[in-house]
Amino acid sequence: DVAAMGATPLGALVTLGIPSDALISNVDELYSGILESCHTFGTLILGGDIVNSENWFITIALNGACLGTPLTRNVAQPGDLIGVTGLLGGSAAGLKLLLGESSHQGEAKGRLVNIHNRPRPRVAAGIHLNNSGIRCAMDVSDGLIADLRKLCEESRVSAVVQMEAVPINPDILEIFGDAAQELAVSGGEDYELMFTGEGDLVTQMAVDLSGYIIGKIVDDEIGKVSILDNEGRQIDFSASGWEHLK
Numbered sequence: 001d002v003a004a005m006g007a008t009p010l011g012a013l014v015t016l017g018i019p020s021d022a023l024i025s026n027v028d029e030l031y032s033g034i035l036e037s038c039h040t041f042g043t044l045i046l047g048g049d050i051v052n053s054e055n056w057f058i059t060i061a062l063n064g065a066c067l068g069t070p071l072t073r074n075v076a077q078p079g080d081l082i083g084v085t086g087l088l089g090g091s092a093a094g095l096k097l098l099l100g101e102s103s104h105q106g107e108a109k110g111r112l113v114n115i116h117n118r119p120r121p122r123v124a125a126g127i128h129l130n131n132s133g134i135r136c137a138m139d140v141s142d143g144l145i146a147d148l149r150k151l152c153e154e155s156r157v158s159a160v161v162q163m164e165a166v167p168i169n170p171d172i173l174e175i176f177g178d179a180a181q182e183l184a185v186s187g188g189e190d191y192e193l194m195f196t197g198e199g200d201l202v203t204q205m206a207v208d209l210s211g212y213i214i215g216k217i218v219d220d221e222i223g224k225v226s227i228l229d230n231e232g233r234q235i236d237f238s239a240s241g242w243e244h245l246k
Contacts, residue, residue, distance in 0.1 A: 001062075002121075002123070002126075003122050003125070003191075004071065004126060004137055004138045004193055005066060005070040005072070005130075005137075006066055006070060006071040006126045006127055006129055006130025007066040007127075007130075008064055008065055008066070008127065009041050009062055009063075010043060010063050010065055011044045011062075012038070012044070012045050012046060012062045012063070013045075013046055013047055013060070014047075014049075014059075014060050015048050015050075015051075015058070015061075016030075016048065016050045016058050017050075017051050017053030017055070017057040017058070018050065018052065018056065019053060019054060019055065019056060020052060022056070030058070034060075041123055043062070068130060068131075069135070070130070071129065071135060071195075072135070072137075072154075073136060073138045073150065073151040073154045073155065074155050075135050076136045076151060076152065076155035076157050076196040077157070078217055078218055078219040079198075079199075079216070079218075080136070080196040080197055080199075080216065080217040081213050081215070081216055081217075082194065082196050082202075082215040082216060082217060083202045083205055083206050083211050083214065084140065084166075084194050084212050085125045085192045085193045085194075085195075085209050085211045086167065086190070086211065086212075087167045087168065087169040088140065088144060088166060088167060088184040088185070088187070088190050089168055089169050089172045089180060089183040089184035089185075090112050090169040090171070090190055091115050091116045091119060091191075092116075092183045092186075092187025092188060092189065092190075093112045093115075093116075093171070093176060093187070094114070094117070095116050096176070096183075097109050097113055097175070098113060098116065102176065111171050112171050115169075115190070119189065119190070121139075121191050122139075122191065122192060122193050125193055125211075128205075128208060128209065129195055132201065132204070132205060133201055134196075134201065134202075136195060136196045136197065137193050138150070138151055138193070138194055139191050139193055139194070140191065140193070140194050141188055141189060141191060142188045143186040143187055143188040144161070144166070144185045145185050145186055145225050146186070147188075147194060148161070148225050149223050149224075149225045151194070151196070152217070152222065152223045152224065152225060153222060153223040155217070156222050157218065157219060157220075158217070158218050158219070158220035158224035159215055159216070159217055159218065159224070159226070160215050160218055160228060161214050161225065161227050161228070162214060162228055163181060163185075163227050163229055163230075164229070164230050165212065165213065165214045165215065166181070166185060166214050167184075167212040167214075168180050168183075169184070172184070185227060196217055
């Protein structure tokens with residue numbers, strides 16, 4: 001969320017619920033991972049709370065700061081191009097492999113599992129987008145279709161995406177074949193950034209960030225997201241992404 005607003009992460013508050021029979025070594029390992037991320041992104045743990053709980057839980061509230069105006073999801077305009085900062089579907093495919101939904105073995109499996117287990121927030125990319133003049137962005141955390149729909153609803157526009165332009169992780173194509181497209185547009189948790197803006201600017205950002213242009217914002221039914229094949233026909237998927245309150 002901080003990266004998607006073009007901001008710099010500064011400090012985190014950690015709330016931790018621990019069962020009474022928890023091993024101290026497990027808590028040490030958890031904080032080792034948190035501190036590794038803090039070191040990578042120049043972030044501090046500012047405090048928080050630790051409570052006894054029947055089940056493990058952890059909540060992290062991260063504070064960030066933006067030198068200028070934060071990126072928002074409510075200023076997309078008809079005619080804007082839509083870009084993404086990287087490949088999609090890897091995290092969802094990694095989860096399927098962890099759940100045993102494929103018997104595939106090999107390096108491709110290891111790479112996808114790692115994408116799911118160790119996501120990399122695009123902090124530097126968000127700051128670059130903001131500094132370069134992009135004003136509208138959000139992270140792809142709930143799935144491309146679901147998150148693009150949210151952006152369109154907030155901006156009171158609609159979107160058209162060309163399926164052949166959506167960057168699918170090639171390891172997914174190797175393992176899941178025809179299911180790769182749905183994983184890429186509905187899987188979520190890749191934490192790549194999706195952004196919109198004037199054509200020349202988005203094109204330059206795609207070059208700068210090794211990203212991809214996947215479609216266009218249009219003036220149609222508010223919140224409508226159409227995924228089209230290379231012949232202009234709409235593709236319907238059984239899943240569109242994660243909805244937290246359902």
